[in-house]
Amino acid sequence: MVWFVDFHAAASTCSPSRAALLTGRLGLRNGVPHNFAVTSVGGLPLNETTLAEVLQRAGYVTGLIGKWHLGHHGSYHPNFRGFDYYFGIPYSHDMGCTDTPGYNHPPCPACPRGGRPSRNPEKDCHSDVALPLYENLSIVEQPVNLSGLAQKYAEKATQFIQRASASGRPFLLYVGLAHMHVPLSRTLLSAEPGGRRPYSAALREMDSLVGQIKDKVDLTAKNNTFLWFTGDNGPWAQKCELAGSMGPFTGSWQTRQGGSPAKQTTWEGGHRVPALAYWPGRVPVNVTSTALLSVLDIFPTVVALAGASLPQGRHFDGLDASEVLFGRAQAGHRVLFHPNSGAAGEDGALQTVRVERYKAFFVTGGARACDGSVGPERHHEPPLIFNLDDDVAEAAPLDRGSAEYQRVLPEVRAALSEVLEDIAGDNTSRADYSQDPSVTPCCNPHQTACRCQAA
Numbered sequence: 001m002v003w004f005v006d007f008h009a010a011a012s013t014c015s016p017s018r019a020a021l022l023t024g025r026l027g028l029r030n031g032v033p034h035n036f037a038v039t040s041v042g043g044l045p046l047n048e049t050t051l052a053e054v055l056q057r058a059g060y061v062t063g064l065i066g067k068w069h070l071g072h073h074g075s076y077h078p079n080f081r082g083f084d085y086y087f088g089i090p091y092s093h094d095m096g097c098t099d100t101p102g103y104n105h106p107p108c109p110a111c112p113r114g115g116r117p118s119r120n121p122e123k124d125c126h127s128d129v130a131l132p133l134y135e136n137l138s139i140v141e142q143p144v145n146l147s148g149l150a151q152k153y154a155e156k157a158t159q160f161i162q163r164a165s166a167s168g169r170p171f172l173l174y175v176g177l178a179h180m181h182v183p184l185s186r187t188l189l190s191a192e193p194g195g196r197r198p199y200s201a202a203l204r205e206m207d208s209l210v211g212q213i214k215d216k217v218d219l220t221a222k223n224n225t226f227l228w229f230t231g232d233n234g235p236w237a238q239k240c241e242l243a244g245s246m247g248p249f250t251g252s253w254q255t256r257q258g259g260s261p262a263k264q265t266t267w268e269g270g271h272r273v274p275a276l277a278y279w280p281g282r283v284p285v286n287v288t289s290t291a292l293l294s295v296l297d298i299f300p301t302v303v304a305l306a307g308a309s310l311p312q313g314r315h316f317d318g319l320d321a322s323e324v325l326f327g328r329a330q331a332g333h334r335v336l337f338h339p340n341s342g343a344a345g346e347d348g349a350l351q352t353v354r355v356e357r358y359k360a361f362f363v364t365g366g367a368r369a370c371d372g373s374v375g376p377e378r379h380h381e382p383p384l385i386f387n388l389d390d391d392v393a394e395a396a397p398l399d400r401g402s403a404e405y406q407r408v409l410p411e412v413r414a415a416l417s418e419v420l421e422d423i424a425g426d427n428t429s430r431a432d433y434s435q436d437p438s439v440t441p442c443c444n445p446h447q448t449a450c451r452c453q454a455a
Helices: 014-023 051-057 144-167 198-224 237-240 252-257 296-303 403-424
Strands: 002-004 061-066 083-090 132-137 140-141 173-174 227-230 275-278 287-289 335-339 351-356 356-365 378-387
Touching: 002 378, 014 051, 014 198, 014 287, 051 173, 051 296, 061 144, 061 252, 083 403, 144 198, 198 237, 252 296, 252 356, 252 378, 335 403, 351 403, 356 403, 378 403
Parallel strands: 002 287, 061 083, 061 173
Antiparallel strands: 002 275, 083 132, 132 140, 227 275, 335 351, 351 356, 356 378
16 A cells, blocks of 8 residues: 555645546646536536546446536536446535534534525525435435435445446446535444544544445455545635644645635645555555655546546646556656635636645635634735745745745746646636526425435
């Protein structure tokens, strides 16, 4: 098993990060710079090719279990984007009410059972429609029971692996966990010793879920199955103790200005995520890799390992990390770009540039912290530049007059100019972000909050 300690989400919110994972392309190319809504008409542009579509054409059985958040209406549904099987929720599980609302900050009410939906003053609480659970094209439960969702995911994942292995065909299983996003289930603490806190309890449940999937792989196809585990963004700071920890990646420069340096931002706390790779007999055991890698690399790496071909007529931001995975190379990206994902600045804009150990910010601020503060939007020209080898907390930018800063600045400008020129000449897409209440998933529009019985 290889642990990656310098691994990054391609964006620091859900939809753009997942779109990048499935296409190997940044939001400026694949057209997904920010999240889709419950009422979104569109999704990941249809002219973008997903990893599932590539492997499906190569003979793989493909499955998605868990969160999608790349469009649920019509042709944007997972079953039309390369996945033979789908079981999960179409977007984040706080984007709809449930009868088991769980821990959230601020707390959200349960789904209404009669009369008009109860309007909650907090806009983050969606009380108009219940959270749906899909199996393929059908809603099988609405509202979904969050308390049992993790175990359902584990059961469906192990069943998929068993069926795929029995078929003799290779398989791709993409599991988009509900963890560690709020709301956190309220039933988890009952089995926890010593009054464990909700986040810790949820983390243990996630570990158990992943363990069940790994155990099934080990029983059915241990030496021929590659597992890659990672996250899609850092902690959501405005959710306070329910958000988790940024560890040493505290974005101290930003915290002094106010606001959050985590999810939505391009600070390390927003996009540096846990990652590990497991493949007995192929991936070295108990190795820690410092290679600079990204969620963007999953697409080209898996395509290469499957012996398939990348889609023609478009450029990719990820790289084939096979040599790093197998311990034959130590280096990943020399340059990596971090797009704005809902903080200050323009959605999707490449506002932060990583060049080896250096990281340059052109825009900062704009994300809400636990205390309610939102750091002021600040544009930096010339940019703030941090040396992450010496300052992983991003506390003190280099002195603009120093020789180190003057040496790095031209490299940053050249890298940014090169990628923007490349994107301008690429086959890019644009997502349809229009909204229509009629596309809201609903199994029974005659019931308050769209209720139906569990299958």
